[in-house]
Amino acid sequence: MKNTRNFCIIAHIDHGKSTLADRLLEFTHTVSDRDMQAQLLDNMDLERERGITIKSHAIQMDYELNGEKYTLNLIDTPGHVDFSYEVSRSIAACEGALLVVDAAQGIEAQTISNLYLALEHDLEIIPVLNKIDLPGAMPDEVSDQIIDLIGCEKESIIHASAKEGIGVTDILEAIVSRVPSPEGDPDEPLQAMIFDSVFNPYRGIEVFFRVFNGSLNKGDKVKFVNTGKTYEADEIGVLRLEHEPKKSISAGNVGYLISGIKVAKEVKVGDTITHVDRPTQRQVKGFEDVKPMVFAGIYPVETSEFEELRASMEKLQLNDASLIWEPETSAALGFGFRCGFLGMLHMEIVQERLEREFDMTVITTVPSVRFHAIENDGNILKVSAPSELPESNLISHIEEPFIRAQIISKAEFIGPIIALCMDKRGEIKNQVYLTSNRVELTFEIPLAEIVFDFFDKLKTISRGYASLDYELIGYRRSDMVKLDIMLNGDKVDALSAIVHRDKAYEWGKRLCEKLKELIPRQMFEIAVQAAIGTKIIARESVKAMRKNVLAKCYGGDISRKRKLLEKQKKGKKRMRQVGNVEIPQEAFMAVLKLD
Template identity: 70%
Template structure:
């Protein structure tokens, strides 16, 4: 066991984690030259297109150092704030972490929050400054920032470049020298924690685990403690670029197990695997994930509902931070109420459903969960507008607040203040980390961040601000339910819970947008936004008019009048019975309202 090292790479988004991982794999000859490509661990098309890591990926390398052979288990982690749950699970399987900082950008918000996650898990941190060969590299300044943040010595900071392969050898020797070997007893009862899982349509569920104590052998009878299910270990092994079969996996190592489980719900991330013959205690792993943003996902064709349910099960297996429950909507039929960690997470899930599972889905307006208290003192958790109690029974509503940490350059302070105060934020603290880096702390309602806050922040600061947030509880707020009516009928999928001060503005924009998107009919359509019985905005789509008088050439005006009156009657009747189809674009447009 003293020849094993488990470590992961953590950093802010775009600081070069996957590129560094590529170089490490190349240097240790884990991957042949034929298989080598950029971002080799990112195996989803989406990850390559967007240039971000969405899933953590584990891989084992062998490396010879001072005449003895070491086994290195590396986990490459995502950098975006929406995928921090992936990072926390990867950290639970490691003893050390490489903290990457981009030499041109310095320390950013996600660097700090990932660092705190690692310190909570008592990991050995190895600071690495990446991209040192770029023109804008500020190596001395970034060194000072790291020393301020971690309190390490200057000679402990490694300099590297993932692109050109500088400093890779130093990183590998630092991993072996500084990161402690895993502790554990090979002869104790088996304890292995599941940190990830995938679904393979031929083999069933494949679970990835880290063994803390004991040894797991092929053919053993194993028990998953949380679900209390027992299976045979048909195949076990370690994770190279593919799955590498072994007879046994011992304490301290990271591996996979295939037991032929077909039902995705039987495997829970964070569960402990033990032997039926000699059971061990469960390991306290991760806390349950807390979703931040909720949205409904519905199949376009109602018949596809069962198929969508299967796909959601498989997707949840691969992405444990997705939560969902059943929901029905008058406009859209059966579907799911899903909880996401953020808007990017929601977008990725929607894309993955379309690409990997061939499901076209409609997503409703994202919102957060509120606490509503009735006049009798009952507490109701409101996850979507339909659950909002009647205003006459309502005593008060509380909305979730977050603490937002924004790190930026001093010249953008004004823009950020304007943006955050406009979103009902309260400035708590402003402090200079260095002469060129300032940290702003705000308390803000989560509802204001759900829509387009992150995009606006990036555009106001030309991409120089980094943003991270954590929930701080609920506070009372004046939240109202705004309905959209088409010809007097409510479209429940377009309802939104919104702060009263913003409702009128939002309602007007939404009505204007719908006017552009709804196709014209033979009758007039009235689009209204209403709070309760009070209409706060209205737009009309005028009717398409058929020229009924075309067949009258010349002749008496009363003949034409008769035809036009007849048409008018028809339009009136049509309007009473006609229903308005809402196209898919209309639901998506709500998300992109400026």
């Protein structure tokens, strides 16, 4: 056990985590040259296309130093703020972390928040200055930023370039010398923590775990403490590039367990595994519960595919524990699910994965956040969809979630960034110059305002330099109203939204204009209206297509023409009362792209 090291890599997006992981695998000869490819651990095609890590991956390496053999367990982590839950799980299974900072970009928001996560778990931090081979690298300035942040010695910062392979040996030596070996007693009762799981169509659910105390042998009867289920360990082993079966895994190590579990709900990430005959009394402190930030409805395009969608969501939830969902129904879309996501990117990725991995075509409704409606008797009602909001006479006021947003950017972009945040009803709380040309701005903004396109706009006005990190700080009273969209007088619940009263008129007007373009013309006129309660605030009309009934009248008396037109008018009126309006999928997406 004294020769085992468990560590993870934490960094902001695009600072070179995955490339560094590739080099570590190469230098320790974990993969042969023939199998080597860029971003080896990012095995989803979605991750490769977008160049981001979505899932945390675990892999074991062997390393020899001064004649001694060491086992290194690397648990790779994502960098985007939407996947910080994955990062917290990886960190809980490690003793040390490589803090990777790009020498050309310096410290960014996500670097800081991931670092705080690691420090909360008392991890040993090894600072690595990456990409020093770039012409725009500023090793001295960025080294000073790192020293300010974690208070280390300048000599302890490792200079490296993952792409060129510079400094990788120093990093491996630092992991062996600085990261503490895991503590734990192989003779105590088994105590292991589940940090991930994936669904394998042939073998059931594969559980990835880290053993803190005791040891697990093949064929043992094990129990999952939180769910109370018992299983037999059919196969256990360590995570190489391919799974490598072993007879036993003891304290301090990371491995996988296959026991033919078929039901997704039986595996909870953060659960404790122990023996049935000699259970441990101490549960592993798992992870905090996921706090979804954004809620949206996901519906199958064909209503008959509802059960298939449910099965797909269950399998996806195994692999992505931060996805939360419950069934709901909608008058316009039928049966579906109300899902909670950690952010807009997370929502986009879930939709893509449903389409790619499970062949499900789905409709996603307008994303919203969870509001608190305070009823007249003081009861708090949690509202995560506009359809759940009671009538305005039944509630005294509405509270909405606020976040504290930290934005780190170049000094020249301060003006536009402050203007953007003010436009989103934000308040500036603090402004700190980290260096002469890098500023950290702290805002308090309503979460509902940053759900849609805030991040994209922030990147646009700062030419990609600004980085954002946010945390929930609580609920505050706001003047929110429910904006309904009506087609021919019928409310379409999937297009409703809860918006601030000051922005409701603008929102309703733009939405009506957009829907007018997107809804196909029918044989009768369609009125598209936006309303707050009973008050109509905007209206557009989709004109009717009309057949030329006068074509056969060439000349002749006007009364004959009028008779035909009156007859047509009556038919249109009757049609309008019974006609249904088909709403295309683009109309639901239009709300997202109002700007």
